[in-house]
Amino acid sequence: KNQVEQSPQSLIILEGKNCTLQCNYTVSPFSNLRWYKQDTGRGPVSLTIMTFSENTKSNGRYTATLDADTKQSSLHITASQLSDSASYICVVIRSYNTDKLIFGTGTRLQVFP
Amino acid sequence: EPEVTQTPSHQVTQMGQEVILRCVPISNHLYFYWYRQILGQKVEFLVSFYNNEISEKSEIFDDQFSVERPDGSNFTLKIRSTKLEDSAMYFCASYPGTASYEQYFGPGTRLTVT
Numbered sequence: 001k002n003q004v005e006q007s008p009q010s011l012i013i014l015e016g017k018n019c020t021l022q023c024n025y026t027v028s029p030f031s032n033l034r035w036y037k038q039d040t041g042r043g044p045v046s047l048t049i050m051t052f053s054e055n056t057k058s059n060g061r062y063t064a065t066l067d068a069d070t071k072q073s074s075l076h077i078t079a080s081q082l083s084d085s086a087s088y089i090c091v092v093i094r095s096y097n098t099d100k101l102i103f104g105t106g107t108r109l110q111v112f113p
Numbered sequence: 114e115p116e117v118t119q120t121p122s123h124q125v126t127q128m129g130q131e132v133i134l135r136c137v138p139i140s141n142h143l144y145f146y147w148y149r150q151i152l153g154q155k156v157e158f159l160v161s162f163y164n165n166e167i168s169e170k171s172e173i174f175d176d177q178f179s180v181e182r183p184d185g186s187n188f189t190l191k192i193r194s195t196k197l198e199d200s201a202m203y204f205c206a207s208y209p210g211t212a213s214y215e216q217y218f219g220p221g222t223r224l225t226v227t
Contacts (some may be wrong), residue, residue, distance in 0.1 A: 043218030103156040
């Protein structure tokens with residue numbers, strides 16, 4: 001079954017600290033993987049998009065990695081800020097069905113001062 | 114920067130009533146989508162729309178749901194007879210049709226069925 005699992009479910013860190021969020025997927029055949037940030041009550045906003053051949057991609061303080069062999073991805077946030085408090089969602093797209101995004105359950109990150 | 118807009122931001126309706134959720138996708142985008150997110154759960158795909166017809170729909174998108182692009186700018190989701198379990202955030206998204214496959218999401222409409 002095509003699934004996307006994320007861990008941890010929630011995370012609390014202090015401002016300025018780094019953190020890493022994990023994503024495991026069983027989606028096949030794989031096309032690309034995305035990380036979205038979703039503020040409470042808002043729509044998801046794309047952070048990174050990675051294809052099969054990409055191992056790492058950065059967007060400011062966000063760095064995503066992808067291991068297509070083990071079907072794992074991570075999102076590393078450096079020097080966290082209060083505004084990073086949000087849900088981070090891993091989304092996978094199959095190669096023959098690019099319309100239908102398969103969403104993970106998300107990691108709820110809270111950054112405290 | 115262009116963005117997807119949705120109205121209303123919050124809709125309260127009684128069970129059995131019809132609701133129409135409205136979306137204005139980014140102009141020049143070709144593909145349109147509706148998703149829903151029940152409180153505390155993950156975002157779920159409902160339907161995709163291209164060239165004035167549904168290209169794919171999920172098992173959630175039953176006969177109670179319909180979509181329409183009535184005037185070339187709006188994209189609507191209609192729920193004919195709402196049920197309590199339809200209470201959720203409904204997100205519209207659009208995509209230009211380029212190789213990036215990136216969908217742009219609207220802010221959502223919170224639907225509360227009482």
